Amino acid sequence: MSEADSKKDLLEALNSVSEVKIGNVVKGEVLAFDDDKQAIVGIEGTGVEGVVPFKELSVKPGEDVTKQIKVGDVFDLVVISKIGSDKEGGSYLLSQRRLEARKVWDEIEKKYEAGETISAPVTQVVKGGLVVDAGVRGFIPASMIEDHYVEDLNQFKGQTLELKIIEIEPSENRLILSHKEIVKAEREAKKAETLAKLAAGDVVEGKVARLTNFGAFVDLGGVDGLVHVSEIAFERVDKPSDVLKVGQEVKVKVLSVDPDKERVSLSIKQTLPQPWDQVSEKIAEGDVIEGTVKRLTSFGAFVEVLPGVEGLVHISQISHKHIATPNEVLTSGEKIKVKVLSVHPEQHRLGLSIKALEEKPVAGETKKLAAKKTDSSVANAPEESTGFTLGDLVGNELKNKDDQE
Structure with a gap:
């Protein structure tokens, strides 16, 4: 090969080398492992190398990275920053984990815009709410967990919850979620279904939800019906709490149903033997x-x-x-x-x-x-x-x- 040809090939090779920019997605080939702390990779099409700290690899905590990834493996990476400088263009800090997180953020954003929900397991109970793993870290404020006050949040740890996306900001790694919205929607759907089924004269079972001075509210499955104090028993009842307890299972007769006002009147005494x-x-x-x-x-x-x-x-x-x-x-x-x-x-x-x-x-x-x-x-x-x-x-x-x- 003539000297002119060699110079021409070198020039073409130099011109074909892509410039590495922060935020770019590149392909990296594993060349070696450095002190069990990071992987040395060659960035394809650039002629330069980069490093991927083990914590930036998509490997589960506690697993041996060198058994999961081998020399010669090629995978997509995102350029985080430039480290050092030399004639060959220096080295770059790369991450596989952050690239996958970026994909997750993109998917969550699409679901947010479409009004869709996501499911995620609760990984941690912290002050003020719950932390979930949605592929990225998500947070459920305590006020958005249920449609009522919850004293002990530890009961949710390990549970997978359906969640509505309230706020999303990938650049700040902020993802605010709500389970309360799901609970409310389910309750409304169940309420409408129950109201459609109930009719005056029906005898059904329910659970005492709360007690007042004028009667007891009984949960019939998404709908609370009222048993007036005069309909609790044939004998006179001064206070509903004297004869009923919250959570008690009771049999009731439906006296009337008003679907528009979502009101249901019930009687316990009319299910009992006539004195x-x-x-x-x-x-x-x-x-x-x-x-x-x-x-x-x-x-x-x-x-x-x-x-x-x-x-x-x-x-x-x-x-x-x-x-x-x-x-x-x-x-x-x-x-x-x-x-x-x-x-x-x-x-x-x-x-x-x-x-x-x-x-x-x-x-x-x-x-x-x-x-x-x-x-x-x-x-x-x-x-x-x-x-x-x-x-x-x-x-x-x-x-x-x-x-x-």
């Missing part, structure tokens, strides 16, 4: 039983003898002595013993007496008391509430008058 259905088995005429005074009226006292079952002690059956109102001798909430005079479960009526358990006054005193009685309270008492017919009551008064004659 009056068991009265004839537990109570018979002539029985002496204990009860609680629930209400006092002008014509008598209503006494609860079984949960949800009240009987009437007419004012004439409270005492042998004349009383103007039941309040004179009874108080609401008082425990008393009564004798059963009549039982009519089908009419939800129970006639009771207190004076039947008391000793009668002597005959003279009885006549005097009877003479002083007025029949106004008897005449005004509603027949369906007393457990006695008006004829019975008037008959008793006539009999007393005959006795006096």
Whole structure:
């Protein structure tokens, strides 16, 4: 080869050498390993070498790099910076890990722009939230984990969560994610599905979600229905917390559904046996039983003898002595013993007496008391509430008058 040809080939070779720039993606061939700390690579098409620290290689922590990568392997690298300077153009710091991270950022950006979600495992619990591995480091603030306050974040460690991309800034390695948005979307979808299925009259199971003074909210699966305090039990309930606990499984009957307002009215007591259905088995005429005074009226006292079952002690059956109102001798909430005079479960009526358990006054005193009685309270008492017919009551008064004659 002539000298002219040699110069020509050298000139063409020099002209074919690409210039290495920071940020460029280049191909590097592994030439050697230096002190088990970095790989020496030749940058193809440049005639210069670069170094790739082991931490910049895409190898899992703890793995032996020299067993994963061999001399002669060729892979893509990104130019991080220039180190040193010599006639051949110097050496360059290269990274395989950062190149792959750049690809991940590009993919995440595309998903962000398309409104898509990503899935990532939680790798670390830190102050203020969770760290996830999305190919790059992502962060979920504590306020964006669930749609309610979470006290212990450690329960999420190791879990893979579906996440919405809230903020992305590759140049600052900032990726802010939210699981709360996913939870809310799932809850709304589940709520709509549940509301569409529910109908008045359905009997379903749910879990007590929260308690208030006026009732209990029961989770039916994405929808919370209200059991008003009056629908918890047949007996009077002062506070829902007296008989229910948060998290308790309960059976409820659907009273009404309003899909537009997302309101569901429920009843627990309507899933329970009707109290009056068991009265004839537990109570018979002539029985002496204990009860609680629930209400006092002008014509008598209503006494609860079984949960949800009240009987009437007419004012004439409270005492042998004349009383103007039941309040004179009874108080609401008082425990008393009564004798059963009549039982009519089908009419939800129970006639009771207190004076039947008391000793009668002597005959003279009885006549005097009877003479002083007025029949106004008897005449005004509603027949369906007393457990006695008006004829019975008037008959008793006539009999007393005959006795006096």
